[in-house]
Amino acid sequence: MIHADLNPGNILVEPGLPPAFLDLSPFWGPPEFALAIFANFSGPRCRDMTVLRHFSHLPHFKQLLIRAAIRMLLEVSVLDGLEGWETCEEKWAAEYIIEFVTAET
Numbered sequence: 001m002i003h004a005d006l007n008p009g010n011i012l013v014e015p016g017l018p019p020a021f022l023d024l025s026p027f028w029g030p031p032e033f034a035l036a037i038f039a040n041f042s043g044p045r046c047r048d049m050t051v052l053r054h055f056s057h058l059p060h061f062k063q064l065l066i067r068a069a070i071r072m073l074l075e076v077s078v079l080d081g082l083e084g085w086e087t088c089e090e091k092w093a094a095e096y097i098i099e100f101v102t103a104e105t
Contacts, residue, residue: 005023008041032060032064039068040068044093045093
């Protein structure tokens with residue numbers, strides 16, 4: 001069981017205390033998928049490709065990142081039909097992820 005909404009807003013960090021996770025969205029998947037979800041939120045969706053380098057050592061990371069992005073696209077399309085696709089953060093994230101997974105390593 002993993003947290004399927006690991007965006008930075010759902011993680012509280014305070015010095016001297018253990019991290020706290022909010023808005024638990026249980027999902028069945030490997031722990032690496034949870035990390036790919038977090039990487040998607042904290043990297044491409046924030047327009048910061050450098051974040052992805054910190055996760056690239058994970059087995060099958062590029063495939064998990066693609067799946068995390070597709071899952072997010074499906075959720076957003078159900079919620080708002082991807083209104084304003086040309087300017088939404090999902091489009092930027094998808095473009096960054098395509099660039100990352102197709103780049104030579």
